[in-house]
Amino acid sequence: MxxxxxxxxxxxxxxxxxxxxxxxxxxxxxxxxxxxxxxxxMTEGVTQSAAEVHNLHMIILWICVVIGLIVFGAMAIAIVxxxxxxxxxxxxxxxxxxxxxxxxxxxxxxxxAVAWPATSTIFxxxxxxxxxxxxxxxxxxxxxxxxxxxxxGQDGQLNFVSRLDRDSDQTxxxxxxxxxxxxxxxxxxxxxxxxxxxxxxxxxxxIRFVITADDVIHSWWxxxxxxxxxxxxxxxxxxxTLIQKPGVYRGQCAELCGKDHGFMPIVVEAVPPAEFExxxxxxxxxxxxxxxxxxxxxxxxxxxxx
Amino acid sequence: xxxxxxxxxxxxxxxxxxxFFQRWVLSTNHKDIGTLYLVFALIMFLVGxxxxxxxxxxxxxxxxxxxxPEFFNQMTTMHALVMIFGAVMPAFVGLANWMxxxxxxxxxxxxxxxxxxxxxxxxxxxxxxxxxxxxxxGGPAGGWTLYPPLSxxxxxxxxxxxxxxxxxxxxxxxxxxxxxxxxxxxxxxxMDLLKMPIFVWAWLITAFLLIAVMPVLAGAVTMLLTDKFFxxxxxxxxxxxxxxxxxxxxxxxxxxxxxxxxxPAFGVVxxxxxxxxxxxxxxxQAMVYATASIAFLSFIVWxxxxxxxxxxxxxxxxxxxxxxxxxxxxxxKVFNWVSTIWKGSMTFETPMLFALGFVVLxxxxxxxxxxxxxxxxxxxxxDTYFVVAHFHYVLVTGAVFSIMAAAYFWLPKWTGxxxxxxxxxxxxWLSAISVNVLFFPQHFLGLAGMPRRIPDYNVAFAxxxxxxxxxxxxFGFSQLLFVYIVWQTARGxxxxxxxxxxxxxxxxxxxxxPAPHHTFSTPPVIDDAMLAHGNTVH
Numbered sequence: 001m002x003x004x005x006x007x008x009x010x011x012x013x014x015x016x017x018x019x020x021x022x023x024x025x026x027x028x029x030x031x032x033x034x035x036x037x038x039x040x041x042m043t044e045g046v047t048q049s050a051a052e053v054h055n056l057h058m059i060i061l062w063i064c065v066v067i068g069l070i071v072f073g074a075m076a077i078a079i080v081x082x083x084x085x086x087x088x089x090x091x092x093x094x095x096x097x098x099x100x101x102x103x104x105x106x107x108x109x110x111x112x113a114v115a116w117p118a119t120s121t122i123f124x125x126x127x128x129x130x131x132x133x134x135x136x137x138x139x140x141x142x143x144x145x146x147x148x149x150x151x152x153g154q155d156g157q158l159n160f161v162s163r164l165d166r167d168s169d170q171t172x173x174x175x176x177x178x179x180x181x182x183x184x185x186x187x188x189x190x191x192x193x194x195x196x197x198x199x200x201x202x203x204x205x206x207i208r209f210v211i212t213a214d215d216v217i218h219s220w221w222x223x224x225x226x227x228x229x230x231x232x233x234x235x236x237x238x239x240x241t242l243i244q245k246p247g248v249y250r251g252q253c254a255e256l257c258g259k260d261h262g263f264m265p266i267v268v269e270a271v272p273p274a275e276f277e278x279x280x281x282x283x284x285x286x287x288x289x290x291x292x293x294x295x296x297x298x299x300x301x302x303x304x305x306x
Numbered sequence: 307x308x309x310x311x312x313x314x315x316x317x318x319x320x321x322x323x324x325x326f327f328q329r330w331v332l333s334t335n336h337k338d339i340g341t342l343y344l345v346f347a348l349i350m351f352l353v354g355x356x357x358x359x360x361x362x363x364x365x366x367x368x369x370x371x372x373x374x375p376e377f378f379n380q381m382t383t384m385h386a387l388v389m390i391f392g393a394v395m396p397a398f399v400g401l402a403n404w405m406x407x408x409x410x411x412x413x414x415x416x417x418x419x420x421x422x423x424x425x426x427x428x429x430x431x432x433x434x435x436x437x438x439x440x441x442x443x444g445g446p447a448g449g450w451t452l453y454p455p456l457s458x459x460x461x462x463x464x465x466x467x468x469x470x471x472x473x474x475x476x477x478x479x480x481x482x483x484x485x486x487x488x489x490x491x492x493x494x495x496x497m498d499l500l501k502m503p504i505f506v507w508a509w510l511i512t513a514f515l516l517i518a519v520m521p522v523l524a525g526a527v528t529m530l531l532t533d534k535f536f537x538x539x540x541x542x543x544x545x546x547x548x549x550x551x552x553x554x555x556x557x558x559x560x561x562x563x564x565x566x567x568x569x570p571a572f573g574v575v576x577x578x579x580x581x582x583x584x585x586x587x588x589x590x591q592a593m594v595y596a597t598a599s600i601a602f603l604s605f606i607v608w609x610x611x612x613x614x615x616x617x618x619x620x621x622x623x624x625x626x627x628x629x630x631x632x633x634x635x636x637x638x639k640v641f642n643w644v645s646t647i648w649k650g651s652m653t654f655e656t657p658m659l660f661a662l663g664f665v666v667l668x669x670x671x672x673x674x675x676x677x678x679x680x681x682x683x684x685x686x687x688x689d690t691y692f693v694v695a696h697f698h699y700v701l702v703t704g705a706v707f708s709i710m711a712a713a714y715f716w717l718p719k720w721t722g723x724x725x726x727x728x729x730x731x732x733x734x735w736l737s738a739i740s741v742n743v744l745f746f747p748q749h750f751l752g753l754a755g756m757p758r759r760i761p762d763y764n765v766a767f768a769x770x771x772x773x774x775x776x777x778x779x780x781f782g783f784s785q786l787l788f789v790y791i792v793w794q795t796a797r798g799x800x801x802x803x804x805x806x807x808x809x810x811x812x813x814x815x816x817x818x819x820p821a822p823h824h825t826f827s828t829p830p831v832i833d834d835a836m837l838a839h840g841n842t843v844h
Contacts, residue, residue: 035766039754042686049682057683064673071644072666078647079654079662084584090651094586094841103641104634111630114680119623121682126619172370172762180368180765189765191368216456217549219614219689223755227685230615232550233455234543237616254614254689254757256449257456259375262760 034193034250035223043223046245046270050226052121060114125227128240131208135199139211139218139231139253142260146199149210151280158283164263165194172263193250198267202276203246209239216258222251222268230255243270320822331426334418335823336403341720342425343400344713348789350392350432351706355782357385362744362778365771370762378761379447380439386450387467390567391474392432394701397709398570399424399481402509404720406485408814408821409503411494411830416487424481431473438463449759451560452527454541454552458534465535468527475520482516485509494813496832500594501839503812504587507594508573511601515562515569518605523559526552550615557608565604568700569597571668571708572639575661577812578715579643580838582658583650584809589642590839596635596642603632613684622681629679633672640669655807656730660711663738664704671699674749689759692752698745707737710788717792718806722820723799729791736784743777811838 044054082088134156136147143163148156163169168191171178183191201207211220213231221228229239251266271279322338323329333339360381364372373381403421407414415421438445443461446452458464489510493502502510529552532538539545541552572593580587587593609617609625617625643665652658674696678684687693710733717725747770756767763771802819816836817825834840 035754035756035764037766038750038769039766040750042753043755053682053686056680057677057686060677060680060683064676068669068673071640071669074644075647075662075666078644078650079652082583082647082650082652084651084653088649088651090583090585091649092585093649094646095589095591096645099641099645100589100592100638104638107634107637108631111633115627115630118626118680118682122619122622122626125682125685174370174374176369180762191764192762193764216459217453221689221757223686227682228614228688232616234548235550235616252755252757252760256379256453256759258459259379259447261379262375262757262762 034188034190034248045224045226046243046247046249047224047226047241048244049121049125049241050224052117052124053226056114056118056121059117063110063114125240128208128238131206131240133202133205133207135201135207135209137209137211137220137231139213139215139220139257139264141215141258142253142264144199144218144220144253144264144266148280151277156280157287158280160197162195162197162199162267164192164260164265165190165196168192168194169263190250192263193252193265193267195265195267198248198269200269200271200276200279201241201243202273203243203270205273205276206240206242209241211237211239217255218253218257218264219255220251220266221254222249222266224249225251225268228254243268246270246272320824322823332422334414334422336407336414336418336421337720337821337823339415339421339425340400340402340404343396343403343428346425346428347393347397347400347709348792350388350396352785352789353436354385354388354393355785357381357388359778359782361385362775364761365763366775367772368763368765368768373761375761376444376447379449379759380445382759383446383449384435384439387435387446388432389701390450390563391471392428394567394705394709395478396428398509398512398567398705399478401505401570401574401709401712401716402481402485405716405814406488406506406509407492408719408817408825409506409812410489410492410497411813411826411832412488412492413824413826415484416492417484420480421484424477424484427473427477431470431477434466434473435470438466441466451556452530452552453556454530454533454549457530458541465531468531471527472524475524478516479520482513482520485513486517489513494826494829494832496834497813497837500591501834501837503573503838504576504590504593505570505573508569508576508597511597512566512569515566515601515604519559519562519566522555523563526555526559529555550612553612553615554609557611558605560611561608562601562604564697564700565600567705568668569601571664571705572597574708574712574715575643575664577838578657578661578711579646579665581715581807581809581811582655582661583647583652585646585650586838586841587642588645588648589638593639593642596638599635600632603628603635607632610679610684613681614688626679626681630676633676633679636672640665640672653808655714655727656725656734657711657715659731659734659738660707660714663734664707664711667703667707667738667741668700671696671701671704674699687752689757690752691748691756691758694758695745695748695752698748702745703738703741710737713788713792715807717795718802719814719817719819719821721796721799722802722818723795724802724806725791725795725799729787729794733784733787733791736787737781740777740780740784744774744781745777747771747774747777811836813837 042054042057044051133151134149136149138145143161145161148158150156167183170176171180171183180191211229211231213233218231219228220231225241229237247270249268253261253264364378441462443463446460446463446467448457489506529540533540533542539547541547541549576587607625607629610629678687678696714730751767751770756763804818805815806819813830
């Protein structure tokens with residue numbers, strides 16, 4: 001227990017820890033499903049699209065950081081060195097055409113270098129062909145409707161509304177006395193990010209979305225999927241996703257749509273395809289049951305005609 | 307004998323109209339109208355700032371504590387309308403009114419009576435707009451961008467807001483016409499276009515942008531009005547219209563609008579930095595061409611505000627490339643400012659502090675703008691706090707800081723008194739630090755997934771929201787110091803000389819401080835050495 005060695009070693013490893021954590025925080029994004037406290041960076045997501053988007057984001061961010069360091073560094077040096085109080089005498093030159101050309105051309109080249117991968121990602125994200133499933137999303141004031149239109153060639157027959165969950169809704173009322181920190185599911189805080197009926201989707205399946213709205217413009221956004229798309233009344237927008245990891249993914253409406261714009265979240269439950277098919281079958285059985293019950297009730301009470 | 311004659315001469319030129327009504331309400335004097343615009347803008351800045359503090363107070367913690375969501379939406383909408391149309395734009399027009407005639411050696415604006423009307427429309431326009439907060443249904447709550455169908459769900463506020471916007475538009479258009487007519491026709495002999503102060507160039511170009519796009523906004527809001535009251539269906543799909551068309555028309559105005567709010571700022575900073583670096587502006591001609599390029603490009607990038615609307619791929623690509631391109635002339639300007647201070651001989655009075663702060667912080671806003679240009683990345687940034695952070699950096703640490711820099715720079719010329727330099731520096735440092743505490747964390751909030759325009763949020767967003775609110779209140783209260791400084795300087799202080807600043811060059815610095823009520827009644831004889839850009843070699 002040599003005190004000298006211990007101090008030295010602890011100082012070193014502490015410094016390394018600080019550097020590593022800062023580096024990790026700043027450089028990597030977490031593949032978290034949902035926002036984390038103190039989160040600094042964009043999610044890497046759970047789809048190829050989200051990963052590409054995150055990549056582009058990091059590229060342009062680093063380019064800006066480097067240019068910023070150069071420009072602000074030059075300014076800092078100038079501010080320290082070229083002060084009248086230090087006796088600096090101002091030069092008289094005031095133009096340099098070569099410099100103007102250089103710092104016009106180099107930025108253009110940098111931008112071309114970024115535009116290339118950005119363009120190919122746009123191409124990929126626009127390609128909704130060869131999907132195995134279609135889901136229709138409709139935005140309402142202030143909830144979402146989901147319809148499984150088609151799954152692997154079969155009509156979906158599933159149509160339901162997804163609203164802010166009751167716990168969040170009660171908590172958010174002004175003067176409710178309830179604490180947002182208490183709205184939890186499995187130890188995870190889901191205040192304003194939970195719904196009564198989530199959208200269950202299969203992983204490893206190319207899913208096409210058709211998106212519209214019934215009243216005003218909304219926008220459907222689940223950050224880990226890597227995109228958002230506006231839901232516009234009278235317009236049908238298309239999108240697609242292919243979820244690579246099962247999990248519960250949360251999002252929010254992303255276009256001001258009235259008083260409860262902040263209170264119409266989205267929850268996607270991604271499960272393996274087998275589990276999804278079971279869920280779909282179970283939901284359809286429930287629907288058939290409900291329809292049969294309604295029919296029986298109707299024929300029981302109305303007088304037989306003819 | 308000569309002295310008495312000169313005194314009499316000055317007295318004659320300093321003769322102001324007698325009576326408050328005659329002098330202020332019926333003013334045809336560019337200096338007084340400039341003052342009216344600036345005072346109006348300062349009041350509107352405080353009004354808009356109060357709205358911002360209501361927003362930040364509600365967002366201090368998760369949960370709804372202070373206001374209902376409907377009122378919160380009114381605050382976000384009105385905060386933006388007041389700041390854009392009531393604070394930033396009128397402030398720049400006030401600076402133009404005061405300084406353009408002085409800088410070009412003209413006795414006044416080309417159309418002094420129209421100038422009067424341009425100003426006096428504004429208090430009425432804002433009276434109408436602010437009145438909406440007190441009528442049944444409250445103020446507009448669909449965002450300052452007024453997207454239909456949501457904006458048409460408003461009640462009384464729809465018509466009132468639209469009429470207010472029309473009034474503001476008329477004011478801006480008339481003002482812009484005045485500026486162009488003045489600059490093109492009333493320059494003193496020898497003041498060639500490429501010898502003009504760069505602030506004048508910035509305003510000449512801005513005025514063309516205003517004339518081009520304010521009518522487009524007028525058209526867009528008129529279509530909203532007819533959709534609501536006269537059974538048209540411009541933006542109603544059920545009637546054969548298209549909500550997205552509004553967005554195209556609005557942003558065709560909206561994008562040049564943000565350049566209208568920043569080009570004069572570039573002009574201000576390009577006047578201040580050379581003065582306090584005691585070195586000519588680097589690349590004057592390049593700066594002029596860069597400004598013109600930015601203005602031209604600003605017309606072909608509008609849909610970058612709409613990348614998630616469902617545009618065809620070709621559209622997304624075009625607007626991405628065009629938007630990225632705007633970074634180039636903007637970067638040129640930043641490099642030129644840095645080259646101006648390089649090998650200069652700098653002092654750091656308050657105007658210089660704000661101008662240098664502008665260069666650093668506006669550039670940060672420019673970086674987030676470049677990130678937003680990348681379409682797939684924008685799918686994650688759009689309608690989040692990342693966008694809010696971006697535009698507040700370019701508008702607050704950009705436009706507003708430049709306005710404050712201009713105020714400190716020219717207050718001695720306007721009032722004849724030096725402002726209190728210690729207080730000015732306090733104002734700068736308090737503002738510069740608090741504004742970053744306020745807006746920098748908003749980048750993180752956006753990247754973490756917090757949408758815009760929401761009054762309440764998940765606890766994961768709580769920490770940065772709390773920090774942002776603290777910064778907001780600190781920034782807000784720091785501006786009261788500015789109000790005090792301006793008021794104190796108007797009332798008294800150390801007498802200012804004509805030249806005021808050691809490195810100042812230009813016609814405006816050849817007239818006494820305070821500038822007499824009438825200046826350059828006879829055109830000045832211009833010696834190139836008097837001008838900042840008299841040397842045509844550069």
